Amino acid sequence: MIPGAFDYHRPSTVAEAVTLLADAGEDGRVLAGGHSLIPMMKLRMATPETLIDLRHIDELRGIDENGGTITIGAMTTQAEMIASGLLADVCPILRETALQIADPQIRNLGTIGGNVANGDPGNDLPALMQALDAAYVIAGKSGSREVAARDFYEAAYFTALQDGEVLTAIRIATPPAGHGWAYEKQKRKIGDYATAAAAVLLTMSGGKCASASIALTNVGDTPLFAEAAGAALAGTDLGADAVNAAVAAAEAIAEPAEDGRGPVDFRIKVAGQMVRRGIARAASRAS
Amino acid sequence: MNDQTPTAVERAEKLQGLGSKRKRVEDARFTQGKGNYVDDIKLPGMLFGDFVRSPYGHARIKSIDKAAALAVPGVVAVLTAEDLKPLNLHYMPTLAGDVQAVLADEKVLFQGQEVAFVVAENRYVAADAVDLVEVDYEQLPAINDPFKAMDADAPVLREDIKDKMEGAHGPRKHVNHIFTWEVGDKDAAHKAISEAEVVAEEMISYQRVHPCPLETCGCVASMDKINGKLTIWGTFQAPHAVRTVASLITNIPEHNIRIISPDIGGGFGNKVGVYPGYICSAVASIVTGVPIKWIEDRIENLTSTAFARDYHMKGRISATSDGKITGLDCHVLADHGAFDACADPTKFPAGFFNICTGSYDIPAAHVTVDGVYTNKAPGGVAYRCSFRVTEASYFIERMVDVLARKLDMDPADLRLKNFIKKEQFPYTSVLGWEYDSGDYETALDKAMKTVDYTGLRAEQKANREAFDRGETRKLMGIGVAFFTEIVGAGPVKNCDILGLGMFDSCEIRIHPTGSAIARLGTISQGQGHATTFAQILASEIGIPADMITIEEGDTDTAPYGLGTYGSRSTPVAGAATAMAGRKIRAKAQMIAAYLLEVHEDDLEWDVDRFQVKGNPESHKTMAELAFASYNQAIPGLEPGLEAVSYYDPPNMTYPFGAYLCVLDIDVDTGVTDVRRFYALDDCGTRINPMIIEGQVHGGLTEALAIAMGQEIAYDEIGNVKGATLLDFYLPTAVETPAWETDYTVTPSPHHPIGAKGVGESPNVGGVSAFSNAVNDAFAHKGLTHTQMPHDHWRVWKTAEKLGLNG
Known part of the structure; x- marks a missing residue:
């Protein structure tokens, strides 16, 4: 858990940071909060030769x-x-x-x-x-x-x-006033990544869902924008069929890996549950 | 006497003796970050050691090339097994009668095994050099399933002992077999079961976990070549035993070895054993002549030093149709990893697993345990429990629940029906233990009344009906667990480790002005010994606890003892403390008789003084007697006021308790919410109720961790799956429910103050309570048993198999 040697820079402007990064070439990395990069360096899975710390660049805050x-x-x-x-x-x-x-x-x-x-x-x-x-x-x-x-x-x-x-x-x-929102995350404990999580945003108009946008966390190689899940809700009254269709659409794109959080089938189903609960909570908040 | 004279009660309160909620004296330094842990030790010229470790579960080492590592500026040495062989230190004895490779000898047998030891000027250089040691491996098939270890075509793991078929505990059946241990009357147990009206059978696995103390293991070894003395500071739960073992394996005379345990940040059994890091540091210091520090990181801790459990227990339990248990049979397959490094008393290769009849009066029982080698880290320590007692307790508490389902009886009623009765104590169990004291019925009855058990069952019935009507997606579970621990190892007649009897000791010196220092053979790792041992003494010798220093952990000053684990400190060293205190008081009585010019028999002890019977105004306080011992020439008495006691306990102590857990399971996500946990503990005489409560809180939190998430798992080729705290479950305050604690008091009849020990009880009882609650939630759907850990996905899978989620 001890990183290799590296050079450290602390620029105060973006221009300076960009120059330093260019000078460092492919072995240079920028450092923000450090919570991903530094553990990787401690495990020597990342071995940057140059670290450019952005923490003192006021224009980035x-x-x-x-x-x-x-x-x-x-x-x-x-x-x-x-x-x-x-x-x-x-x-x-x-x-x-x-x-x-x-x-x-x-x-x-x-x-x-x-x-x-x-x-x-x-x-x-x-x-x-x-x-x-x-x-x-x-x-x-x-x-x-x-x-x-x-x-x-x-x-x-x-x-x-x-x-x-x-x-x-x-x-x-800026989302429209009166929109509904929810971020539903299941995790094993504080500090853990999601077993699965879902971000749900929607707007309501005249008792119907005018628009909906859903994306999933940690059930694929990348975050997953669940376009079809959102589309399944738009224009509906968020009844059981529409919600089930959205959940099914979200589950259909989830491709989690098996890890300590559980096997693939479980994590897909949790993703679906997060979407289901997210829709309910977002709808309850929309006006 | 006037109205300003303190009463006896007021004087007793000032002592802060037994029963006082005295604040922990240790906390002033711990809460201010002023503890002194092994990694705080910095010595002039000190070098740092770091290990090259095996990336494979099983592989042959074809070659090791140190050249690139040695070329790094600041690298002083790279040790391999070849360097240790001339010293005969490439293997070391384990506490279980096996040997363990200090540095891998021709083969590696588990991922994370120590292969080479790099010594360098600082940690950074050492870590750089570790990366540059080139080891050429030939990977071999690994055994990760203990049930396949003794297959005819299983790979041979331990080539070093492949021809030694007589093991430390009898003959070995297979090259990967370690021992068979058998207790009880097989014929009687099998007869009882075959003739029984009802038999329940279940395979109960207790997964491999790890004690995971916040401070990892480490040491600083310093060889003084001028005076020939080797000093090792380290995270040792048993410093004297380490000294003796170190002397035996290095041939350095024992008086030239000094072992010091500084502050220890939690042990839980992880710091009982002897690890390659200690040996390599000592060797490197002897070779270089300068101090060497070695400190594990978290991954190293979780993957190489001392796992716990990994017991696979196949049980049968029989009963009459009205619920009287008639027999118990158990076969355990014990996965010991690559070397048998269990920390058990020598005569007990499976620890005290034969306490597995639990709190019940079972007339016939039989147990066999087979230990096997696999490609996993060695260990098998008692993680916050006495030796294999958590496994035994979990086994019987699950089996009783399984039997209750089969009998269609309430699990609490079944327990009440089969308890060892109060009047049966001292009770000798059919598997050979003499339980010292207990009143189980009162304890469980109090627990059930406090939580309104009947009301909870009614609520659960309503919940199940609502679930079936589709009104809720949560199922309520109620876990009942009753445990009996066996702690305080132990009587020298049957308990030793490597031939060292498991007594313990206390040495007391009273200073002229009436304060004192006491030294013990134990070592606190957070238990609060400096607080509680002073309280025992305060009550025994009438000196305020605040005026008594407690010192442990330095083998040059402390009397010999076997250390702190297995809840043995209070039962054994606590008894030694009381007995040494009584020797002090006996001498003080002689001094008082001389000063008061009366016969000793005319004196009586009153809190902090000896007074003449019938004339309390005529008295001498302990402080006065202490001073007198230093300035009076008393005929027939030596000056000074000191005492030492080596206490060989006549028996173990048997703390017990009733735990109840109420939880709700979300069948769609597998998330479990513990809404209530009630823990009633009976640890005999209560020395410090606040510390007991703290110990119970900590132990329950570890029990929650084990039951609900902890696991050290391996894949097919021997890779550890998830060896960081991201995956290894340590609950935070957020995940930890509020604990309700309660107690009854049934003193130990053979302990000088009646105390039994408590630190480990909540781990022993807690795991069963959580697991029984999870199983109970699904019981009405036909579930008899589901394996731990009850993490989200496993609970979800259980619900899925029962058709409860979509």
């Missing part, structure tokens, strides 16, 4: 909403997300999800950027970002670009992030 878009700096900690009155008002599922990540000590250091950019399928925020249809703002040597969360994840630990790029912010269209 902060939460604001402007013109119907929420922007969260990549180095905003999960604790800051939880403490944000703004998020609690306009997009409460962010707070609800962040509260289910690990434990308070970890959330004090863990960041939204680290959580979504690392490509760890166990992380909770990537599926949520897919449900919210968030966009990731990415800076590189040649400037800045945006990638949709739904297009970002390629495989476990493989993402659209290129060598030399740094995630700088997350942008989310």
Whole structure:
């Protein structure tokens, strides 16, 4: 549990970080909260030669909403997300999800950027970002670009992030007032990754579900945007048939691996249960 | 006397003796982060050791190339079995009469086995060098299933003993067989079962778990080449035994070895054994002449030092149709891993498993245990229990529940019907133990009344009906468990470890001004000995507990003892403490007689003083007598006031308790919610009720962990599945329910103060209570038994097999 040797940099601007990362080449890694990377380094499964610590870059922190878009700096900690009155008002599922990540000590250091950019399928925020249809703002040597969360994840630990790029912010269209939300997560204990989890967002209109968006955590190599599950709800009154169809659609795309959390069939069924419960809770919150 | 004179009751309260909820004196340093653990020890010139470990469950070592590792700046040495062979230290004796490879000799037998020991200037260099030691392995087929260990075509694991078919505990049936242990009257038990009206049969497995103390194992070994003295600081639950073993295997005279256990961050049996890290550190210090530190990381702890349980118990229990138990038969297949390193008294290769008749008056019983080798880590320690008692207790408590289902009787009623009755104590069990005292019926009756057992069963009936009507997806389970522990090993006549009798000791010195120091052969790992042993003494010798220092763990100063495990500290060392205190008081009485100019027989003891009978104004306090012992020339008496007692207990002690667990199971997710847990413990005389409560809380939390999630599992080729705390279940405060504790008091008749020991009871009784509750939740659907751990997926699978989820 002792990492190999590495160089350590602590830049104070994004431009400086991008330059350092380019100079470091393929053996350079950026460090955010460190909760994924440092354990991997201790196990020597990751052996970066250069670490570029983003914690002292002020421009990467902060939460604001402007013109119907929420922007969260990549180095905003999960604790800051939880403490944000703004998020609690306009997009409460962010707070609800962040509260289910690990434990308070970890959330004090863990960041939204680290959580979504690392490509760890166990992380909770990537599926949520897919449900919210968030966009990731990415800076590189040649400037800045945006990638949709739904297009970002390629495989476990493989993402659209290129060598030399740094995630700088997350942008989310502010959900409509009165939307319903729920992040349902089953885990073995505090600090564990999900056995399965589901993010559910929906809007109601005249007693019918106007729109629904569902994504799944830790039941595949990547977070899974359950497009068909959401579609199964849209236009219905969320009756048993519609919910069963959504659950079946979610279960159909789940491809978990067997691990200490349980065998494949169990984890698929738990994913379905999380969707079912998420729909019920989201509906109860919608107006 | 005037109205300002303290009464005897007030004086007794000031002593904070037996029964006082005295705050733990240890906590001032622990809560401020000022404990002194082995990894806090830093010595000048100290080097660090780190292991190259086997990535395979079973493989032949074709070659080891140290060159690249030795080339790293700061690396001092790389030891392999070849380096230890000339010293005959490549194998070491285990506590169970086997030998264990210190560094792998030609073969590795479990994943994580120690292959080479790198010594370097710091941990970072050592870790770098570990990566550079090139070991060429040829992988071999592994045995991960103990039921296949004795197959005709099973791979030979222990080539070092393949021709030695006479083992430490008798003949071996197969090259992978370790021992067979048989107790009881086979014919009588089988006859009782074959003639019985009702027989229940079940295979009860108790999975491999690990004690997982928060502090892992480690040591600092320091050889002083000038005076020839080897000092080892380490996480030792039995420092004197370690000293003797170290002397025997190194040939260093015992007086030149000093073992020191500093603060220990939990042991739970994990720190009883002797591990390769200790031997390699000592050898490296002897070779280099500088101190060597070795500290395990968490993965190393979970995969190489001392697992627990892994008992597979096939049982049959018989009864009359109205529920009187007539017979019990049990065969255990015990998975001991690659080396037999169980920590049991020598004559008991399966520990005290023959306590498996439990709290019941069973007229015929028979037990056999077969130990086998597999490609898993060695160990088999008593994880917060006396030797194999949790296994035995779990076995009988599950079997009684299984029998209750078969008889269609309430499990509490079946227990009440078969309890050993109060008037039967001292009770000799059919498998050979003499239970010292008990009142089981009163305890279970109190427990059932407190939780309103009848009301709970009625609620459960309503819940089951609501479930069947589709109104709820949760099933309620009620777990009843009653346990009898056997602790306080033990009488020297039948208990020894490597020939060392399992007595314990206390040495007391009273200082002139009336304070004292007492030293014991035990060592606290969180039990609060510095608090409770001072309380025993306070009551015995009338000196306030706050004025008594308790010291343990340094073999150069403490009297010889066998250490702390198996709830033996209070039953054995606690008794030694009381007996040494009584010697002090006897001498003090002689001094008082001289000073008060009366005959000794004319004096009586009153809390903290000797007073003349009928004239309490004429008295001498213990403080006065202490001073007198240092400044008076008393004819016929030596100066000073000191005593030592080596206590050989006449019997074990038998704490017991009634536990009740109420939980709700979500059949769609397998999530179990413990809504209530009530634990009634009877540990005899209660020394410190607050510490007892804390011990029960901790033990129940470990029991929850074992029953609901802990498992060290291996795959087919011997890889450990999940060896970090991400997978190995340690509950946090969030997962831990609120515990309700209660007690009855049935003193031990043979212990000087009637105390029995309690630290391990909640682990012994708790696991059965949780497991019985999970099984009970599904009982009406036809389930007789489902294996632990009752984690989400296994519970869900149980529900699925019963057709309860969709």
